Amino acid sequence: MSRKIKIECQSVSKAFHVPGQKHLLHVLDRVSLKVYENEFLVILGPGQSGKTVLLNCVAGLLEPTRGAILINGQATAGPGPDRGMVFQRYALFPWKNVENNVAFGLAVRGVPRGERLDTARRYIELVGLKGFEKAYPAQLSGGMKQRAGIARAYANNPDILLMDEPFGALDAQTRYAMEQELRSIWEKEKRTVCFVTNNIEEAIYLGDRVIVMSALPGRVKSEYPIDIPAPRAYTETAFLALRKHISADTDLVL
Incomplete structure (x- = not known):
C-alpha cells in the first residue's frame, strides 16, 4: 500500500539579495524531497545549510526562487491553517x-x-x-x-507540524526530557512532522527518517531510514552504530 504524500519539494532553490554585495546568496540548491502522512521527518544539517529557510518555504513564509512546494498535491500560496509552526524562540x-x-x-x-x-x-x-x-x-x-x-x-x-530547532536553547537534561515528551505526544496524536535540528542524536531519537543537508548552498546529501524501535535509548548498540555512520557523513558535532 502506497503512502500518501503530504509535502513534496520539487527542485527548490532559494537565493537572497545581500546589501552591499553584487551576487545573490544561494541558500538552497535544487532540494527535492517527500514527506509522507503521519511521518516524523527530521532535516539534519550544520549551520548555514538552509534547513530553516526550507522549513519557512514549506510554511509559506518564504517563496522559493525556483521550484515548487506542494502540500497535499497543491502548490502553496502563503501560510495556512493546515500547517502549524513551533519556533526555537519561545513565541508566546x-x-x-x-x-x-x-x-x-x-x-x-x-x-x-x-x-x-x-x-x-x-x-x-x-x-x-x-x-x-x-x-x-x-x-x-x-x-x-x-x-x-x-x-x-x-x-x-494542523495536518502538518513544522518545528525549527525547538529545543536548541534548552540545557541538555531538559532537552532530552522534551525529546521524550515530544515523541510520546506524537505517538498519541499523530501528525506529519518536519523537525529541523543540527544534533545527530536528537535526529535519530525522534525521526522515522533523517534527511542530511550539506553546507551552503543547502542540498540533500543523504537519507537515513531509522528502523530502531521506540522507545529508543541513546546507549543501545543500533543507535550508536547509526550515530557513528551519520557522523562520518556530516561535519556536525555529536
Missing part, C-alpha cells in the same frame, strides 16, 4: 497566560470561547502543563514554554 505572548496562549489561534479563527478553552486545556494536559493554565510565560521554565508552544500548535489541529 507575555501578557497572556498559558491557557490563552494555547487558545490564541482558535480565537483568531472565531471559535467560541468555551470550545477553544476546552481544546486548550486538553492539549495543556497532553504536554504535561496541567495546573499551569493560569501561569504567565515569565513564570515558566524554558522547557515549559516550549511545551506551551507545542500545545498551541496542536490545538489548531
Whole structure:
C-alpha cells in the first residue's frame, strides 16, 4: 500500500539579495524531497545549510526562487491553517497566560470561547502543563514554554507540524526530557512532522527518517531510514552504530 504524500519539494532553490554585495546568496540548491502522512521527518544539517529557510518555504513564509512546494498535491500560496509552526524562540505572548496562549489561534479563527478553552486545556494536559493554565510565560521554565508552544500548535489541529530547532536553547537534561515528551505526544496524536535540528542524536531519537543537508548552498546529501524501535535509548548498540555512520557523513558535532 502506497503512502500518501503530504509535502513534496520539487527542485527548490532559494537565493537572497545581500546589501552591499553584487551576487545573490544561494541558500538552497535544487532540494527535492517527500514527506509522507503521519511521518516524523527530521532535516539534519550544520549551520548555514538552509534547513530553516526550507522549513519557512514549506510554511509559506518564504517563496522559493525556483521550484515548487506542494502540500497535499497543491502548490502553496502563503501560510495556512493546515500547517502549524513551533519556533526555537519561545513565541508566546507575555501578557497572556498559558491557557490563552494555547487558545490564541482558535480565537483568531472565531471559535467560541468555551470550545477553544476546552481544546486548550486538553492539549495543556497532553504536554504535561496541567495546573499551569493560569501561569504567565515569565513564570515558566524554558522547557515549559516550549511545551506551551507545542500545545498551541496542536490545538489548531494542523495536518502538518513544522518545528525549527525547538529545543536548541534548552540545557541538555531538559532537552532530552522534551525529546521524550515530544515523541510520546506524537505517538498519541499523530501528525506529519518536519523537525529541523543540527544534533545527530536528537535526529535519530525522534525521526522515522533523517534527511542530511550539506553546507551552503543547502542540498540533500543523504537519507537515513531509522528502523530502531521506540522507545529508543541513546546507549543501545543500533543507535550508536547509526550515530557513528551519520557522523562520518556530516561535519556536525555529536
